[in-house]
Amino acid sequence: MDLGEINPVLLVASLMVAATPLLLAAIGELVVEKAGVLNLGVEGMMIVGAISGFAISVETGSPWLGFVAAAIGGAVLSLLFVLLTQVALANQVASGLALTLFGLGFSALLGQSYVGIKPPSMGEIHIPVLSDIPVIGPILFQHDPILYVGITLTAAVWAALKYTRAGLILRAVGENHDAAHALGYKVIKIRIMAIMFGGACAGLGGAYISLIRVPQWTEGMTAGVGWIALALVVFASWKPWRVLLGAYLFGGITVLQLNLQAAGVAIPVEYLAMSPYIITILVLVILSADKSSAPASLGRTFHASH
Amino acid sequence: MTTPLLSLQGLTKAYPGVVANDQVSFDIGEGEVHALLGENGAGKSTLVKMIYGLVKPDSGTMLLRGQAFAPPEPRAARADGIAMVFQHFSLFDALNVAENIALGMENPPPMGDLASRIREVSETYGLPLDPFRTVGDLSAGERQRVEIIRCLLQDPKLLIMDEPTSVLTPQEVDILFETLNKLRSEGTSILYISHKLEEIRTLCDHATILRLGKNVGECVPSETSARDMAEMMVGSTLQTPERSGREFGEVALDVSGLSVPSPSEFGTALKNVHMTVRKGEVLGIGGVAGNGQDELLGVLSGEIQTAADAIKFNGQAIGKKGPTARRKLGVLTAPEERLGHAAAPDMSLTENALLTGSVREGLESNGFLKWNETKGFAEKIIEAFDVRTPGPENAARSLSGGNLQKFVIGREVLQNPDVLVVNQPTWGVDAAAAASIRQAILDLAAKGTAVVCISQDLDELMEISDSFAALNEGRLSAPRSTTGLTVDEIGLMMGGAHGMEVAHV
Numbered sequence: 001m002d003l004g005e006i007n008p009v010l011l012v013a014s015l016m017v018a019a020t021p022l023l024l025a026a027i028g029e030l031v032v033e034k035a036g037v038l039n040l041g042v043e044g045m046m047i048v049g050a051i052s053g054f055a056i057s058v059e060t061g062s063p064w065l066g067f068v069a070a071a072i073g074g075a076v077l078s079l080l081f082v083l084l085t086q087v088a089l090a091n092q093v094a095s096g097l098a099l100t101l102f103g104l105g106f107s108a109l110l111g112q113s114y115v116g117i118k119p120p121s122m123g124e125i126h127i128p129v130l131s132d133i134p135v136i137g138p139i140l141f142q143h144d145p146i147l148y149v150g151i152t153l154t155a156a157v158w159a160a161l162k163y164t165r166a167g168l169i170l171r172a173v174g175e176n177h178d179a180a181h182a183l184g185y186k187v188i189k190i191r192i193m194a195i196m197f198g199g200a201c202a203g204l205g206g207a208y209i210s211l212i213r214v215p216q217w218t219e220g221m222t223a224g225v226g227w228i229a230l231a232l233v234v235f236a237s238w239k240p241w242r243v244l245l246g247a248y249l250f251g252g253i254t255v256l257q258l259n260l261q262a263a264g265v266a267i268p269v270e271y272l273a274m275s276p277y278i279i280t281i282l283v284l285v286i287l288s289a290d291k292s293s294a295p296a297s298l299g300r301t302f303h304a305s306h
Numbered sequence: 307m308t309t310p311l312l313s314l315q316g317l318t319k320a321y322p323g324v325v326a327n328d329q330v331s332f333d334i335g336e337g338e339v340h341a342l343l344g345e346n347g348a349g350k351s352t353l354v355k356m357i358y359g360l361v362k363p364d365s366g367t368m369l370l371r372g373q374a375f376a377p378p379e380p381r382a383a384r385a386d387g388i389a390m391v392f393q394h395f396s397l398f399d400a401l402n403v404a405e406n407i408a409l410g411m412e413n414p415p416p417m418g419d420l421a422s423r424i425r426e427v428s429e430t431y432g433l434p435l436d437p438f439r440t441v442g443d444l445s446a447g448e449r450q451r452v453e454i455i456r457c458l459l460q461d462p463k464l465l466i467m468d469e470p471t472s473v474l475t476p477q478e479v480d481i482l483f484e485t486l487n488k489l490r491s492e493g494t495s496i497l498y499i500s501h502k503l504e505e506i507r508t509l510c511d512h513a514t515i516l517r518l519g520k521n522v523g524e525c526v527p528s529e530t531s532a533r534d535m536a537e538m539m540v541g542s543t544l545q546t547p548e549r550s551g552r553e554f555g556e557v558a559l560d561v562s563g564l565s566v567p568s569p570s571e572f573g574t575a576l577k578n579v580h581m582t583v584r585k586g587e588v589l590g591i592g593g594v595a596g597n598g599q600d601e602l603l604g605v606l607s608g609e610i611q612t613a614a615d616a617i618k619f620n621g622q623a624i625g626k627k628g629p630t631a632r633r634k635l636g637v638l639t640a641p642e643e644r645l646g647h648a649a650a651p652d653m654s655l656t657e658n659a660l661l662t663g664s665v666r667e668g669l670e671s672n673g674f675l676k677w678n679e680t681k682g683f684a685e686k687i688i689e690a691f692d693v694r695t696p697g698p699e700n701a702a703r704s705l706s707g708g709n710l711q712k713f714v715i716g717r718e719v720l721q722n723p724d725v726l727v728v729n730q731p732t733w734g735v736d737a738a739a740a741a742s743i744r745q746a747i748l749d750l751a752a753k754g755t756a757v758v759c760i761s762q763d764l765d766e767l768m769e770i771s772d773s774f775a776a777l778n779e780g781r782l783s784a785p786r787s788t789t790g791l792t793v794d795e796i797g798l799m800m801g802g803a804h805g806m807e808v809a810h811v
Contacts, residue, residue: 165414172398172409179396182360183410184380293571296399 006259012139012252016147017213019251021046021205021222023150025229026236026243027157028201033233034161035194036174036297040096041081042202043226044103049074049203050210051107054119054217063122067146067207074203075196077103082192089301104220114217122146122212144212146204151244153201158240170194174295177302187302202226228277235284238294242287250280309372311336311495312357312464317366319352326352328519329366334464339486339496341506341527344516345539345736350499353516354466357497358390359383384412389457390466391450399442399572403452406441410456427458431485442572446595447478454485465489466497471505475594476764476797483509501539501737502765503532517541540737554772555585558756559606559637559725560618564625566605574598576605579782581775583725583756588747589785590771591760593800598780599760600642603729606758607639608632619725633665636724640714642733642760644707648714651703655695658702659684659717666721683720691716692742708735712743719746726750729760744770764796776800 025042032039052073057066077099084095122144131141161167170190173180177187205225210217228250236242253276261272310333319327326349334340344350355361357368359377368375370386377383380390397406404421408414415423421437428435433451441452450470457465467486471479486496486509498510506513507527515523515538523538564579576598583589593599604610606617608629615623619637629639641647649658660680664670669680684698691712695705702710715731731747732740748770751757760777761767767774768788775785778801786799 165408168401168405168408172401172405175398175400176396179398180409182380182392182396184359184384185409293400 006263009135009138011255011259013142015248015252015255016139016143017251018254019247020147020150021208021213022225022229022232022250023154023244023247024205024208025202025226026232026247027150027154027240028198028205029229030233030236030238030240030243031157031161031170031201032194032198033298034174034238034295035170035191036177036295036300036302037085037191037195038092038096038299039078039081039099039195039198040093040230041078041099041103042198042229043222043224044100045074045077045199045202046103046206046209046222046226046229047107047220048077048103048110049206050222051111051114051206051217052203053207054114054210055110057119057211058114058117061120063120063211066119066211067204070203070207071200072203074199074201074206076199078195078199078202081199082195085301086188086192086195089303092299092301100226108219111217111219117217119211119215119217121215146208146212149204150208154240154244161240171295174297177297177300181302181304187304191302202229205229228280231281232284234294235281235288237288242284246280246284249283250276253279308336310334310369311338311371312375313369314353314357315367315369317353317356317363317368319349319356319361319363325519327356327363330516330519330521331366332514332521332524334495334497335512337490337493337495338512339490339498339510341510341513342497342499342516343501343503343506343513343535343539345501348516348539349519350516351468352519354390354468354497354499357383357464358388358466381412384410384460387461387463388466389460389462389464390468391453391457391470392468397441397449397452400440402438402440403435403444404437406452407437407456407459411460423459424455427455431455431458431488432481433485445597447474450474450482458489462494464495464497466499468499469501470498471500471502475800476793478594479505503527503535506535507532515539536737552586552752554587555754556620557582558585558620559583559758560621561606562616562618564605564612564616566601566610566612568598568601569604569610573601574780576601576782577780579780581758581782581785583758585724585754585756586751587773588751588757588759588771590767590774590788591758591777591782592762592764592767592774592796593777595762597777597801598782599729599777601780602777602782603639603641603727603760606637606727607641608637630665633662633721636666636722637727638662638666638718638721638723638725639727640718640729640731642729644710644714645703649702649710652701654701655688655693655698655705655713656681656684658713659687659698662717663721687713687716687720690720691746708739711735712739715743715746719750723750723755725756725758727758727760730762731759732761732763732766740766764793774799 025046029039029042049070053066053070056069057063081095081099084090085092124142124144127141131137161171169185173185173187173190181187206222209221214221232243232246236246257272257275261269312334315331317327317330330353342350352361356363359380359382375386377386404417404424407424408420414420424435424437433455435448435451435455441449470482474482490496500506510527513525513527514521517539525535561579561581565577567575574597581589605612608627612625614625617625619635624632624635645651650661660669660675663683667683669676669683681698687693688695688698693713694709715728718726732743735743744766747757747759759767759771771788773785774788774791776783776799783799
């Protein structure tokens with residue numbers, strides 16, 4: 001065993017990469033839940049995003065087009081959820097589970113001819129001057145662009161929810177859809193837009209795994225990240241910066257345990273492998289002990305009956 | 307003749323199976339306070355929803371200052387100067403006052419400016435309000451101020467108020483009336499919906515009366531007696547419940563030093579509650595909603611458990627017993643929320659009868675249900691309480707509010723309780739049904755049952771109770787005999803005006 005082999009700078013830099021898929025999916029789901037909708041189909045939308053992004057970037061040779069396709073793929077799949085829950089007024093929990101199962105199967109079908117191919121690389125941005133700073137440079141300023149998109153999106157969602165009228169209306173719809181309807185807001189329309197935004201974010205998160213983090217296509221490669229994203233939103237008390245914190249914590253422990261495994265630490269691999277899940281949930285449970293509650297209309301079906 | 311502000315001509319709106327409004331026509335003048343009177347289900351709410359753009363009429367026209375007016379959505383109605391204060395507050399608990407107000411405005415100013423305008427308007431009209439408090443923490447009276455200020459900030463020409471006083475103390479009602487009179491003097495018209503006739507007689511210039519969706523008459527309220535108006539609403543002569551003089555027996559229910567935290571985040575904890583109810587006595591508990599009524603019912607029913615000797619039934623400590631054990635002893639309760647608390651909405655009336663009746667009526671044996679007996683019990687309730695339904699196999703949800711309420715109360719009354727606790731027994735029930743429910747409660751008391759009636763309807767409490775106490779922020783005032791109790795004294799027991807003051811300008 002040789003802990004000296006672990007390079008702390010590389011470790012921190014790679015934890016940001018490991019955290020980004022989770023962050024993207026969770027921030028999208030946060031917006032959906034703030035609008036009062038519980039979409040358990042995150043995993044399914046991620047994996048469909050992963051294969052759409054992979055396929056398009058292989059076919060066109062452009063990773064950028066791949067990410068655009070991933071966002072569209074996730075959003076299109078979320079339309080199925082829209083159809084079930086907002087139009088047909090079906091149960092949201094059951095519809096979300098169905099979406100995940102459908103997404104996993106459908107992506108496997110789409111991806112049959114892409115197994116074993118290497119996608120085009122996106123490359124990293126080396127921000128001039130800043131990326132040359134020792135230690136901080138490689139950690140913060142030498143990453144792929146999508147990682148920065150994730151952080152920017154977190155900041156944008158936070159600011160939009162807190163400071164804009166659109167954010168206020170979204171929160172109002174999630175808080176009390178009957179009252180929002182009585183004031184003349186289009187509850188269903190607002191929710192459909194939120195669900196599609198969530199789908200697009202989940203798609204991006206999935207493509208980040210297949211195009212940057214791994215990068216290759218295998219069936220079921222999202223490996224439960226969508227479920228962690230769902231848990232993360234709840235335990236982060238629907239707060240964007242806490243979602244970021246939780247995602248980085250999860251990414252950090254994932255990377256650390258991989259390094260520890262490589263260094264041959266005398267802890268059984270199974271325990272190391274489960275540690276990111278356990279520690280992230282534990283920390284967030286402790287954080288969410290303060291008084292902050294779920295959107296009051298979360299998961300309730302809205303029907304303008306009167 | 308001057309053009310009225312709003313003229314309704316032949317408005318009709320039908321829903322499957324019921325005509326909510328049938329050819330309703332009337333005018334609201336400039337600067338007039340116009341009352342819209344009617345029983346529950348008379349079509350008042352549908353009518354104002356059409357004016358506010360929430361519902362589209364099937365036929366008929368509206369004219370606003372002589373111009374055709376057909377708002378496709380509330381936004382358009384607001385743009386034309388129509389504002390509405392809702393009966394069930396349309397507020398968002400987790401948002402603060404300023405955010406709630408911004409949501410009801412078309413082009414709200416930035417939050418900082420909005421907050422100072424809220425302060426300004428609230429002081430002008432004597433409705434003090436802090437823009438940055440979370441609405442979930444406000445009292446019912448304060449919540450209503452949020453709604454009123456939201457309307458006033460838009461300089462409405464017509465303010466619609468749907469039963470605004472049902473959640474206020476008498477002092478708060480006086481202050482609301484001062485505000486409304488001030489608005490009238492500034493030229494704002496008000497459409498005032500209520501079934502509290504005395505209020506309408508003091509406030510309104512003109513009244514239109516609806517019955518079963520039709521306009522059945524108009525009157526000048528200050529020149530018409532409350533009884534005449536009531537009979538126009540009901541369409542028949544009213545029966546007032548009769549109360550026979552009776553002796554009270556021993557103490558049946560004894561609550562002492564009862565303190566419990568509220569199970570819900572925005573609820574009210576009960577603090578050191580004392581009360582005794584004797585056999586044959588009706589104790590009325592008044593107070594504005596949200597002052598601990600739900601918690602009191604929960605703790606008396608056994609849904610919330612507490613120290614064993616805080617509640618005694620015939621001397622036996624029952625504070626730690628659950629609802630079924632208490633039912634077995636004879637302590638029965640009927641909660642306020644009909645759909646979801648008192649009755650399971652999607653289950654049939656027979657199944658609902660079983661849910662609370664199984665212990666006392668012996669509707670199960672060794673874990674097996676006796677469906678025939680249960681059906682018989684349900685039919686007995688339906689017959690004895692004149693519940694209008696095709697039969698006991700119908701779902702509770704399919705009954706109208708008043709009919710379900712008769713069923714829910716009847717189910718408990720027919721089980722011959724020794725103690726009966728009811729919360730809002732006639733909430734949302736029309737006058738005739740309310741009178742029969744009150745009569746049933748009085749008859750039960752005459753047979754020696756100790757009754758606790760929690761209600762926000764003071765007239766109801768004065769009509770049926772022998773003694774009266776009020777809940778205010780989880781504290782119960784000392785019970786007093788209702789004979790000779792004045793409205794002012796009741797108001798003070800209910801906690802006065804909650805910091806309200808009369809308009810200064």
